[in-house]
Amino acid sequence: HAGVIETDAVIVGAGPVGLFQVFELGLLEIKAHIIDSLAYPGGQCIELYPDKPIYDIPALPVVTGKELTDNLMKQIEPFGATFHLGQEVTTVEKQEDGRFFVATSKGTQFLTKTIFIAGGVGSFQPRTLKVEGIDKYEGSQVHYRVRNPAQFAGKNLVIVGGGDSALDWALNFCGANDDGNPHKAESVILVHRRDGFRAAPASVAKMKELCDAYEMQFIVGQVSDIDEGDDILKGVKVTGGDGVTRVVPADQVLVFFGLSPKLGPIAEWGLALERKQILVDTEKFQTSVPGIFAVGDINTYPGKKKLILSGFHEAALAAFGAMPIINPEKRVHLQYTTTSPKLHKVLGVE
Numbered sequence: 028h029a030g031v032i033e034t035d036a037v038i039v040g041a042g043p044v045g046l047f048q049v050f051e052l053g054l055l056e057i058k059a060h061i062i063d064s065l066a067y068p069g070g071q072c073i074e075l076y077p078d079k080p081i082y083d084i085p086a087l088p089v090v091t092g093k094e095l096t097d098n099l100m101k102q103i104e105p106f107g108a109t110f111h112l113g114q115e116v117t118t119v120e121k122q123e124d125g126r127f128f129v130a131t132s133k134g135t136q137f138l139t140k141t142i143f144i145a146g147g148v149g150s151f152q153p154r155t156l157k158v159e160g161i162d163k164y165e166g167s168q169v170h171y172r173v174r175n176p177a178q179f180a181g182k183n184l185v186i187v188g189g190g191d192s193a194l195d196w197a198l199n200f201c202g203a204n205d206d207g208n209p210h211k212a213e214s215v216i217l218v219h220r221r222d223g224f225r226a227a228p229a230s231v232a233k234m235k236e237l238c239d240a241y242e243m244q245f246i247v248g249q250v251s252d253i254d255e256g257d258d259i260l261k262g263v264k265v266t267g268g269d270g271v272t273r274v275v276p277a278d279q280v281l282v283f284f285g286l287s288p289k290l291g292p293i294a295e296w297g298l299a300l301e302r303k304q305i306l307v308d309t310e311k312f313q314t315s316v317p318g319i320f321a322v323g324d325i326n327t328y329p330g331k332k333k334l335i336l337s338g339f340h341e342a343a344l345a346a347f348g349a350m351p352i353i354n355p356e357k358r359v360h361l362q363y364t365t366t367s368p369k370l371h372k373v374l375g376v377e
């Protein structure tokens with residue numbers, strides 16, 4: 028097991044509930060590794076409503092999704108959890124010694140005594156372009172995220188989408204960035220189904236300016252087909268509002284349709300599910316597999332309400348529920364953070 032991280036607890040999902048799970052485990056002096064397929068913590072709060080106010084977090088009359096996430100990050104700081112972001116947990120397998128083998132899409136591997144699934148509505152994945160035959164070019168000529176901008180320098184690009192990501196990358200590859208842009212493309216064509224954008228007005232204005240200066244091109248239409256050569260993508264076919272389909276040549280196609288959550292690999296870990304939610308008990312929030320707990324939006328039990336508040340409570344009881352597995356000899360007493368010198372030490376507030 029060279030390179031495998033051995034640990035007491037792995038948390039799948041760094042949404043608000045996964046983050047608070049770090050805190051509750053931390054009070055019991057359990058260190059955790061936390062994994063998220065997104066490149067940043069916060070789950071739905073950050074991905075879906077960073078600037079919207081939440082009014083039902085106890086003792087916080089109003090807090091935005093971003094503020095709640097920032098506060099949780101600050102609150103869990105003393106516990107030094109290790110974050111593994113931008114990778115999806117793909118594999119969970121029970122080992123003979125009772126531990127679990129956990130692996131991610133980036134090849135990070137763990138052997139852990141317990142798992143806390145805080146996967147919310149699933150892992151956020153880029154929405155794909157639904158055109159026949161396009162899948163085989165994914166990663167080579169069709170991309171749903173930019174990992175390495177240098178790969179697109181000097182290329183003829185078609186960028187599909189009308190949100191901030193599509194606009195930002197289109198401007199970037201046009202050389203419209205302040206930093207002198209080291210990754211200027213040979214050409215950039217933006218394709219969006221309508222002449223209206225869900226992006227910052229300044230970016231839209233800049234894009235129109237570049238189009239007027241013939242530095243990039245904007246086509247209204249939908250990608251309806253691909254244009255193929257011998258095992259190579261030569262371009263895409265775009266059907267315009269006028270019903271006419273035109274071939275648009277491209278070396279590389281970048282698609283930014285936003286992210287949508289998918290339950291994904293969690294469904295394959297042998298856990299009892301009910302309508303795509305993980306069944307848990309309400310004493311420990313343990314799943315049908317002892318040692319695997321599920322908290323937050325991903326779980327279900329009689330009376331479940333998908334609220335952040337409920338997830339926080341579940342995380343507390345799951346942490347206590349996991350103690351006998353992680354540390355069977357240790358007796359756990361409930362202590363108050365206000366008065367316990369031991370907890371003060373753990374929190375670093377002595």
Ligand code: FAD
Pocket residue numbers: 039040041042043044045046062063064065069070071072075076080081082083114115116117145146147148149150151290291292293322323324325333334335336338
């Ligand atoms: P999530 O926030 O969904 O986070 C789960 C994380 O797990 C995600 O980041 C995902 O990428 C990751 N993940 C999943 N599977 C994997 C995997 N296999 N590998 C790696 N990572 C994975 N609730 C309230 O209480 N009050 C409100 O006012 C409120 N307003 C809302 C407004 C909107 C618009 C929306 C959409 C929701 C609102 N909610 C509100 C609901 C609240 O956001 C959710 O209850 C909360 O986010 C659940 O937290 P979570 O940590 O369980 O899951």
